[in-house]
Amino acid sequence: MKILITGIAGFIGAHCAFRLLSKAHEIVGIDNFNDYYSPKLKHDRIDWIKKTEKDIKIHCLDISNIDQLLSVFSEFKPDYVIHLAAQAGVRYSIENPNAYLDSNLKGFLNILEACRAHPVKHLIYASSSSVYGINQKTPYCTDDNTDHPLSLYAASKKANEVMAHCYSHLYKIPTTGLRFFTVYGPWGRPDMSPYLFTHAIETGKTLKLFNYGNHQRDFTYIDDIVESIVRLLNIPPKENKHWDAHTPRPSSSKAPWRILNIGGSHPVELLDYVALIEGFMGKKAQLKLLPLQPGDVLATSADTHQLEELIQFKPIVSIEQGLKAYTDWYKHYYI
Numbered sequence: 001m002k003i004l005i006t007g008i009a010g011f012i013g014a015h016c017a018f019r020l021l022s023k024a025h026e027i028v029g030i031d032n033f034n035d036y037y038s039p040k041l042k043h044d045r046i047d048w049i050k051k052t053e054k055d056i057k058i059h060c061l062d063i064s065n066i067d068q069l070l071s072v073f074s075e076f077k078p079d080y081v082i083h084l085a086a087q088a089g090v091r092y093s094i095e096n097p098n099a100y101l102d103s104n105l106k107g108f109l110n111i112l113e114a115c116r117a118h119p120v121k122h123l124i125y126a127s128s129s130s131v132y133g134i135n136q137k138t139p140y141c142t143d144d145n146t147d148h149p150l151s152l153y154a155a156s157k158k159a160n161e162v163m164a165h166c167y168s169h170l171y172k173i174p175t176t177g178l179r180f181f182t183v184y185g186p187w188g189r190p191d192m193s194p195y196l197f198t199h200a201i202e203t204g205k206t207l208k209l210f211n212y213g214n215h216q217r218d219f220t221y222i223d224d225i226v227e228s229i230v231r232l233l234n235i236p237p238k239e240n241k242h243w244d245a246h247t248p249r250p251s252s253s254k255a256p257w258r259i260l261n262i263g264g265s266h267p268v269e270l271l272d273y274v275a276l277i278e279g280f281m282g283k284k285a286q287l288k289l290l291p292l293q294p295g296d297v298l299a300t301s302a303d304t305h306q307l308e309e310l311i312q313f314k315p316i317v318s319i320e321q322g323l324k325a326y327t328d329w330y331k332h333y334y335i
Helices: 011-022 039-050 066-076 090-095 098-117 152-171 193-203 222-233 270-281 305-311 319-334
Strands: 002-006 026-031 056-060 080-083 122-128 175-180 206-209 257-262 286-289
Touching: 002 011, 002 066, 011 026, 011 039, 011 222, 026 066, 039 056, 056 066, 066 098, 080 098, 080 222, 090 098, 090 152, 098 122, 098 152, 122 152, 122 222, 152 175, 152 257, 175 222, 193 206, 193 270, 193 319, 206 270, 222 257, 222 305, 257 305, 270 319
Parallel strands: 002 026, 002 080, 026 056, 080 122, 122 175, 175 257, 206 286
Antiparallel strands: none
16 A cells, blocks of 8 residues: 555654554655654654665655645655644643644645545544543543533644545545544653653652642553554545434544544553552652643543444553553663
8 A cells, every 4th residue: 555644753653654664565754853842753763664674755844835745645646644743732732822723724734635636545634532622421432522622732633523524525535533542652752641750750850740640541552553543544434324414423424534532441540650650660759749730631531432343453452561661662762
């Protein structure tokens, strides 16, 4: 297969590329290598990908530049697109909202336009569990209401889902939006809890836990995410002829469009999470318990039965196995 991966130097993008290259698919990657976090980590991920010794072409460009993006599509003519490029981060969306306009909205529109100009068999794109917002019914189901986001980041991901539906309806582009639940593992981003917690414990710095450590998160190991994406590539959505416009189901449509959860389905309390990292690092954390932060969700938990039925797979890596793999990588890369 000819597969275009955006955000290829990112955490999930790099792992997807590594896995797909090992299966001898033809991959082209796009990334702007911005400085939201260390560009060195992004370049090191690319070096890791290239250890597969497979040919891969990577374009350094921003998806907000439609001309450059269309040029890549025109030259490569991908069969499939895995769109993972985005401005990430809930708290950063409060500090720098304009960054989300260019990448998550304009950039995503450009991806859709490129897929319209150069039709693809399947566009898979990253949504987020944050779209569930103020909803406190767990586990989260893709048929739940998502009209009450708590951050601009969440709102931008909700917008992506709606924009994708428009293009699936108007131009019959098969699109699948994946609501990721707290992805972690080796090569993870330094603005996410595995690094922040592990680094604080390793260096003896104070570890801040918001909501007094009472958050629950549905952690999902990176290998389970990649396995799900790989299996989904060849299963594009079709028009649901049984979809009822009078009682509409939010996760499917008359258009070739769908939304799926990808999560571990086993929420973990952050205090237990910290205890596991302490054990693997052989050090105690210096904790500072703080109130709930604006935009934070109290608990996340994924209902993944639709995904499991579709691809005959469910996440299998436990939090103990996943954190052991992460801390081993952390020691190798950072210490």
